Amino acid sequence: MTRRGEFELIAKLFAPLSKREPGAFALTDDAAALKPKPGHDIVLTTDAIVEGVHFLRDDPPETIARKALRVNLSDLAAKGATPRAYLLTAAFPSWISDDWLEAFAAGLKADQKTFGVTLVGGDTVATPGPLTLNVAAIGEVPSGKMLRRAGAEPGDDVWVSGTIGDAALGLALLKGGPASLPEKTRSALIARYRVPEPRASLGPLLLAIAHACLDISDGLAADLGHIGEVSKVAIEIQAGDVPLSPAARTVLAAGGTTLSDLLTGGDDYELAFTAPASSRTRIEALAPKTKVPLTRIGSVAKGRGVRILAPGGEALPLSRAGYTHF
Amino acid sequence: MTRRGEFELIAKLFAPLSKREPGAFALTDDAAALKPKPGHDIVLTTDAIVEGVHFLRDDPPETIARKALRVNLSDLAAKGATPRAYLLTAAFPSWISDDWLEAFAAGLKADQKTFGVTLVGGDTVATPGPLTLNVAAIGEVPSGKMLRRAGAEPGDDVWVSGTIGDAALGLALLKGGPASLPEKTRSALIARYRVPEPRASLGPLLLAIAHACLDISDGLAADLGHIGEVSKVAIEIQAGDVPLSPAARTVLAAGGTTLSDLLTGGDDYELAFTAPASSRTRIEALAPKTKVPLTRIGSVAKGRGVRILAPGGEALPLSRAGYTHF
Numbered sequence: 001m002t003r004r005g006e007f008e009l010i011a012k013l014f015a016p017l018s019k020r021e022p023g024a025f026a027l028t029d030d031a032a033a034l035k036p037k038p039g040h041d042i043v044l045t046t047d048a049i050v051e052g053v054h055f056l057r058d059d060p061p062e063t064i065a066r067k068a069l070r071v072n073l074s075d076l077a078a079k080g081a082t083p084r085a086y087l088l089t090a091a092f093p094s095w096i097s098d099d100w101l102e103a104f105a106a107g108l109k110a111d112q113k114t115f116g117v118t119l120v121g122g123d124t125v126a127t128p129g130p131l132t133l134n135v136a137a138i139g140e141v142p143s144g145k146m147l148r149r150a151g152a153e154p155g156d157d158v159w160v161s162g163t164i165g166d167a168a169l170g171l172a173l174l175k176g177g178p179a180s181l182p183e184k185t186r187s188a189l190i191a192r193y194r195v196p197e198p199r200a201s202l203g204p205l206l207l208a209i210a211h212a213c214l215d216i217s218d219g220l221a222a223d224l225g226h227i228g229e230v231s232k233v234a235i236e237i238q239a240g241d242v243p244l245s246p247a248a249r250t251v252l253a254a255g256g257t258t259l260s261d262l263l264t265g266g267d268d269y270e271l272a273f274t275a276p277a278s279s280r281t282r283i284e285a286l287a288p289k290t291k292v293p294l295t296r297i298g299s300v301a302k303g304r305g306v307r308i309l310a311p312g313g314e315a316l317p318l319s320r321a322g323y324t325h326f
Numbered sequence: 327m328t329r330r331g332e333f334e335l336i337a338k339l340f341a342p343l344s345k346r347e348p349g350a351f352a353l354t355d356d357a358a359a360l361k362p363k364p365g366h367d368i369v370l371t372t373d374a375i376v377e378g379v380h381f382l383r384d385d386p387p388e389t390i391a392r393k394a395l396r397v398n399l400s401d402l403a404a405k406g407a408t409p410r411a412y413l414l415t416a417a418f419p420s421w422i423s424d425d426w427l428e429a430f431a432a433g434l435k436a437d438q439k440t441f442g443v444t445l446v447g448g449d450t451v452a453t454p455g456p457l458t459l460n461v462a463a464i465g466e467v468p469s470g471k472m473l474r475r476a477g478a479e480p481g482d483d484v485w486v487s488g489t490i491g492d493a494a495l496g497l498a499l500l501k502g503g504p505a506s507l508p509e510k511t512r513s514a515l516i517a518r519y520r521v522p523e524p525r526a527s528l529g530p531l532l533l534a535i536a537h538a539c540l541d542i543s544d545g546l547a548a549d550l551g552h553i554g555e556v557s558k559v560a561i562e563i564q565a566g567d568v569p570l571s572p573a574a575r576t577v578l579a580a581g582g583t584t585l586s587d588l589l590t591g592g593d594d595y596e597l598a599f600t601a602p603a604s605s606r607t608r609i610e611a612l613a614p615k616t617k618v619p620l621t622r623i624g625s626v627a628k629g630r631g632v633r634i635l636a637p638g639g640e641a642l643p644l645s646r647a648g649y650t651h652f
Contacts, residue, residue: 129455
């Protein structure tokens with residue numbers, strides 16, 4: 001495909017994704033203009049995903065598109081923000097085909113509908129390097145109320161949504177091991193790696209409840225460390241209470257992974273938050289409402305650092321510290 | 327440098343760039359929260375620059391940083407918006423050194439001061455490909471007033487800021503030709519390629535005057551074509567009236583370039599706008615106020631397309647259509 005032909009195809013595929021925001025001007029202008037929602041702050045976040053690091057070249061284009069968007073929606077959810085719009089920059093290598101682009105745009109379209117978010121601008125460049133996708137997402141939160149990593153208090157409970165470690169296992173499966181899993185278990189884990197589930201309905205409901213919140217991208221242990229560091233508190237986790245999926249339990253029981261690997265694996269995109277013990281009933285009521293399981297896994301104390309206690313009560317040695325992002 | 331060491335250095339260098347916006351939380355959270363300016367819309371734009379395409383690997387890191395930011399500030403200026411904040415995503419190859427990163431951050435710091443804009447978030451990823459920098463810029467404009475590409479009317483004058491073609495000549499010089507220019511001329515042209523001059527003071531003053539406006543990144547001819555297409559009008563330019571720098575005139579006189587090359591070269595980052603003839607006096611008064619030369623180069627008519635008339639009155643054949651961006 002000629003460069004010019006490619007850019008025309010992209011314009012044709014992407015322009016319809018902008019139509020819910022009239023201020024996106026069908027992507028024909030230099031910028032978008034959005035009217036802020038009265039009484040709200042704008043929440044801004046950006047995350048890039050890179051071929052070979054955050055996804056694999058052979059992943060379906062739909063899931064690559066959805067992952068690029070969802071890792072950002074997960075950040076908005078963790079801040080209690082309601083997603084509104086996004087900008088997309090794509091650095092496309094020469095192997096990208098017409099069919100690939102069409103499937104990619106279809107993935108964006110499906111997730112725009114699921115999460116109520118609209119493409120309002122972007123840029124496309126050619127690259128001799130890996131496919132790289134950058135999304136900048138814009139959300140809205142009641143003025144001054146954004147959830148922070150700071151704010152955890154001694155005595156708080158530590159909670160986590162969903163299950164932990166599935167995405168890391170999914171990536172390990174795509175890379176070749178561990179083998180001999182039932183096909184259904186295998187697909188479930190790979191799906192968790194390819195398409196994270198941003199907790200978009202849960203985040204805004206935590207605004208009046210959580211003291212501190214973030215989404216888990218670097219691994220549960222590392223990310224709780226981030227809350228502890230910024231909040232200037234210590235965090236103690238009961239490893240036996242960390243929620244695992246049936247698939248992860250199967251692999252763990254077969255010796256295909258360790259609890260330490262699951263708690264440091266990354267890419268979970270679940271929410272971890274702290275809240276006072278007096279909020280337990282309110283938090284437990286959120287799970288059926290949002291259909292997102294919520295599990296109490298530990299507590300906040302005075303001091304510094306993250307301690308993860310194995311079921312026997314001894315500290316669990318961690319295999320690695322988790323990824324570090326800027 | 328280890329990955330971890332590099333990310334720590336980046337955090338150390340970039341966090342101070344965020345301090346003017348308390349809602350950036352010193353880049354220690356998942357997102358930034360900005361309070362919108364009352365009575366204003368948010369203006370959003372994003373542009374990436376890629377090593378080997380928009381800058382060269384040997385360019386000084388300060389100028390690479392400034393170009394990444396400035397191409398976006400130019401879009402905000404073209405929309406009449408006042409810049410406020412930006413997000414930066416960097417895909418760094420392994421050749422990036424500590425010294426390089428320090429110089430890069432110094433370039434951002436200098437331009438933040440010049441343009442009153444603040445880093446509020448970002449992401450850093452490692453890449454085996456070329457250095458790629460993506461900025462998403464956030465500006466503010468009085469509600470409903472953003473300048474558009476649409477809106478040019480038959481009878482309007484066509485105006486352009488600064489001079490045209492210098493950046494394209496600068497790039498040609500960096501690539502080896504044309505030779506034998508005085509060193510001062512040479513440096514002036516290269517500087518125009520490396521560090522565009524966003525017309526940030528001019529843009530907001532055009533809000534009450536211009537009918538249509540954009541910044542010239544794809545070449546004067548192609549970008550006027552964009553105004554014509556979206557505004558559904560024809561545009562006629564007198565090539566002899568297009569403002570050229572003394573350096574460009576020198577190269578042109580020596581046969582080192584053609585008028586057609588200068589009008590299609592791209593990377594000018596000047597503003598092109600249309601306005602009614604009744605505004606001529608007001609527009610002429612803006613030049614001394616903003617210290618940005620403004621030149622009337624043509625007019626808008628009914629119809630479609632861009633016609634560029636050579637000094638003799640015949641249509642100027644164009645060597646190429648200009649770059650196409652999404």
